[in-house]
Amino acid sequence: MSGGIEIPVRVVEIEQATATVKRFRFAPVSGEPLPPFSSGAHVVVLMPAADRTIRNAYSLIDRAEDGSSYRIGVLRTPQSRGGSAFMHEQVTVGTELKITMPVNLFPLVHAGRKHLLIAGGIGITPIFAMAEELRRTDASYEIHYAMRNTSSGAFVDELRARHGDKLKLYRDDFQETLAVDAILPNQPLGAHLYVCGPAGMIEAILEGGREAGWPEENLHSERFQAPPTGEPFSVRLAKAGIACEVRGDQSLLEALEQAGVDAPFLCRGGACGQCEAAVIEADGELVHNDHYLTEADRASGAKIMLCVSRLKGRELVLDL
Amino acid sequence: MTIQFKQETFRDDFTFSNSPEAIRRFPFPFDKDEYMYAVNIEQHMPGPVKSPFEFPIDIDEHYVSEMRDRALVLKEDPLRCQSLPHMITAEWDLLELLMESMAKNYPEHFTLTRDGDRWHWINRPLGIDQAFTFGDVSTLPQPPMEYVTRQCQGDFALLDQRLDNLWMDAGMITTQADWSLDFDIGMNFMEWHAPVPLAHDMGIFERALKFLLNLQQGRPVRRLNWTMTVNPRLDTSPENYHKWGADRTTVTPENVGDKVHLRVELQALWRLPRSNAIVFSIRAYMIKMNELVTIPKWGRRLHRVLRDLKPELADYKGLTRYRADTVAYLAKHDDGAPTSPGFFPDPE
Ligand code: HEM
Ligand code: FES
Numbered sequence: 001m002s003g004g005i006e007i008p009v010r011v012v013e014i015e016q017a018t019a020t021v022k023r024f025r026f027a028p029v030s031g032e033p034l035p036p037f038s039s040g041a042h043v044v045v046l047m048p049a050a051d052r053t054i055r056n057a058y059s060l061i062d063r064a065e066d067g068s069s070y071r072i073g074v075l076r077t078p079q080s081r082g083g084s085a086f087m088h089e090q091v092t093v094g095t096e097l098k099i100t101m102p103v104n105l106f107p108l109v110h111a112g113r114k115h116l117l118i119a120g121g122i123g124i125t126p127i128f129a130m131a132e133e134l135r136r137t138d139a140s141y142e143i144h145y146a147m148r149n150t151s152s153g154a155f156v157d158e159l160r161a162r163h164g165d166k167l168k169l170y171r172d173d174f175q176e177t178l179a180v181d182a183i184l185p186n187q188p189l190g191a192h193l194y195v196c197g198p199a200g201m202i203e204a205i206l207e208g209g210r211e212a213g214w215p216e217e218n219l220h221s222e223r224f225q226a227p228p229t230g231e232p233f234s235v236r237l238a239k240a241g242i243a244c245e246v247r248g249d250q251s252l253l254e255a256l257e258q259a260g261v262d263a264p265f266l267c268r269g270g271a272c273g274q275c276e277a278a279v280i281e282a283d284g285e286l287v288h289n290d291h292y293l294t295e296a297d298r299a300s301g302a303k304i305m306l307c308v309s310r311l312k313g314r315e316l317v318l319d320l
Numbered sequence: 321m322t323i324q325f326k327q328e329t330f331r332d333d334f335t336f337s338n339s340p341e342a343i344r345r346f347p348f349p350f351d352k353d354e355y356m357y358a359v360n361i362e363q364h365m366p367g368p369v370k371s372p373f374e375f376p377i378d379i380d381e382h383y384v385s386e387m388r389d390r391a392l393v394l395k396e397d398p399l400r401c402q403s404l405p406h407m408i409t410a411e412w413d414l415l416e417l418l419m420e421s422m423a424k425n426y427p428e429h430f431t432l433t434r435d436g437d438r439w440h441w442i443n444r445p446l447g448i449d450q451a452f453t454f455g456d457v458s459t460l461p462q463p464p465m466e467y468v469t470r471q472c473q474g475d476f477a478l479l480d481q482r483l484d485n486l487w488m489d490a491g492m493i494t495t496q497a498d499w500s501l502d503f504d505i506g507m508n509f510m511e512w513h514a515p516v517p518l519a520h521d522m523g524i525f526e527r528a529l530k531f532l533l534n535l536q537q538g539r540p541v542r543r544l545n546w547t548m549t550v551n552p553r554l555d556t557s558p559e560n561y562h563k564w565g566a567d568r569t570t571v572t573p574e575n576v577g578d579k580v581h582l583r584v585e586l587q588a589l590w591r592l593p594r595s596n597a598i599v600f601s602i603r604a605y606m607i608k609m610n611e612l613v614t615i616p617k618w619g620r621r622l623h624r625v626l627r628d629l630k631p632e633l634a635d636y637k638g639l640t641r642y643r644a645d646t647v648a649y650l651a652k653h654d655d656g657a658p659t660s661p662g663f664f665p666d667p668e
């Protein structure tokens with residue numbers, strides 16, 4: 001959804017948790033408490049790089065009881081698109097950033113009978129919050145945390161203090177391997193499994209679950225939704241004779257509104273159909289992110305929903 | 321602004337009526353002269369001053385009497401309020417949303433003070449003064465959803481989100497238009513909408529569900545729905561059909577203006593922060609035909625909408641028996657003049 005709420009925050013603490021992981025504590029610039037969130041949620045951090053705004057999603061580790069801060073953990077990745085490098089190199093205590101409202105695409109199934117939390121490496125960040133919620137609500141759970149070596153376990157001490165022997169560690173340097181067929185047997189009916197970590201690990205765990213006969217709906221993995229942005233392109237309104245640029249971090253609808261066009265909308269989320277526009281020409285590929293158009297509409301290439309969809313290409317000409 | 325709360329009834333002698341101000345602020349649901357289902361969802365942004373959209377939660381002159389009616393319904397039938405055990409966090413989220421909103425926008429009537437998890441709530445119209453610990457059920461006289469919704473106008477359903485669907489796992493439903501929480505509890509979005517005609521084939525529920533699964537914290541949405549009710553009865557539940565079903569046969573050309581009510585539901589949806597659940601509020605507003613026609617645009621428009629309504633919708637909404645009498649009454653208030661676009665009355 002475009003035009004979400006952004007919250008200005010200030011970095012008030014940075015902890016070098018391991019050689020490659022830093023933990024950041026954000027405080028609200030306004031002093032208004034940061035909203036509570038449900039465990040498994042993430043925020044998108046907006047980083048003002050020299051040439052563009054970088055947007056990366058990071059799971060929330062925790063929130064101070066009084067809403068005075070959030071924590072996130074950031075792994076420095078070698079193949080970083082700039083986000084983790086920015087966080088590790090440019091951000092210092094006092095840096096001001098913006099974050100979005102929390103969004104949860106990896107929620108606990110509250111009706112579940114038991115919860116198996118499985119984390120690899122930096123995948124521990126959402127799992128950390130989920131484990132805390134399960135502890136607080138006296139639910140039944142286990143944490144399985146795999147890491148390269150003891151010194152790369154960014155959260156071991158805090159986890160051990162809170163969860164005692166519900167926490168099982170798997171350290172490569174101790175030849176301990178997390179084997180899904182050792183975890184899954186003897187779990188009660190109605191148990192749910194949650195995994196977050198490197199892509200290969202997620203696949204292996206989910207596959208193991210399926211082989212063990214677990215229903216698909218009891219297997220959960222973190223999936224980050226790409227922030228609702230794309231590449232910039234130009235748009236021209238044939239009837240109104242207006243042309244403007246759509247920035248990468250802006251929706252087509254927002255760009256038209258900025259250009260003074262009073263375009264119709266209701267939901268701004270691709271469902272209601274109000275913002276449908278007829279395409280006259282598209283120099284590129286239409287990227288349909290809505291739930292409104294039918295397959296046939298899409299195939300025709302003649303319609304686009306202004307609030308969420310865009311062009312991957314140079315110029316779009318609309319019958320407006 | 322201090323609201324003058326009315327003493328009135330929604331049963332037995334039916335003394336409910338709207339003041340002239342309440343008529344002018346009525347959420348008339350038709351923006352054109354015809355009606356069909358659509359995904360009519362929009363952002364729940366603050367609307368015009370004094371309108372029912374001015375604040376996220378609308379409290380009006382019927383507040384005290386509606387709360388008394390709710391208490392009567394619950395006394396006879398406690399199953400109108402139900403919550404599955406995993407919804408307790410959502411219940412606290414709801415309590416926070418309602419108390420915060422009521423205290424912020426109606427400070428003469430409600431006050432909330434928070435010191436960490438020690439909260440203090442004052443509800444002056446209902447004479448309630450309650451200190452409690454947020455998150456500790458034992459410090460309130462009822463569970464949090466029941467406690468706060470006995471003090472807030474509108475029905476509320478709490479939806480748990482899992483398996484890419486929404487599940488009706490809790491609610492306080494005492495002012496419903498012929499559906500039952502006790503029947504729907506535990507059902508998902510598609511299941512509880514199954515009885516609705518035409519909309520499934522139009523793809524309305526599929527789109528609405530996909531939209532709602534992405535609903536974001538801090539970005540509530542709303543929609544209007546409508547039906548009609550004979551006598552100003554809030555509790556038109558299937559459980560009590562034996563009490564009100566026969567009312568539909570009592571409409572005559574002489575009493576239409578007083579007996580037949582347009583009933584509009586202002587429905588709003590919020591993503592709740594701690595639970596990731598969604599709350600669906602259903603706030604019912606009623607207006608008598610003879611109150612409605614005091615706004616000439618509304619009289620003309622409702623006549624045309626009702627006259628041309630598809631029979632499937634009229635049947636589903638239960639209007640069929642008294643539709644002709646109501647259309648005939650409204651016809652006298654429709655001179656055929658064009659109506660302006662939009663919901664609001666024309667300036668005088
Ligand atoms: C998630 C929150 C929602 C809940 C809890 C809910 C619940 C209900 C219920 C209980 C009914 C009555 C069904 C019956 O006859 O038993 C109903 C009717 C209906 N709902 Fe929803 N609904 C929700 C959201 C929506 C949304 C977002 C739409 C958007 C289009 C929608 C459209 C309708 C329509 C068109 C009807 C028929 C109403 C009439 O003709 O009077 N609902 N809903
Ligand atoms: S505004 Fe609703 S689909 Fe675009």
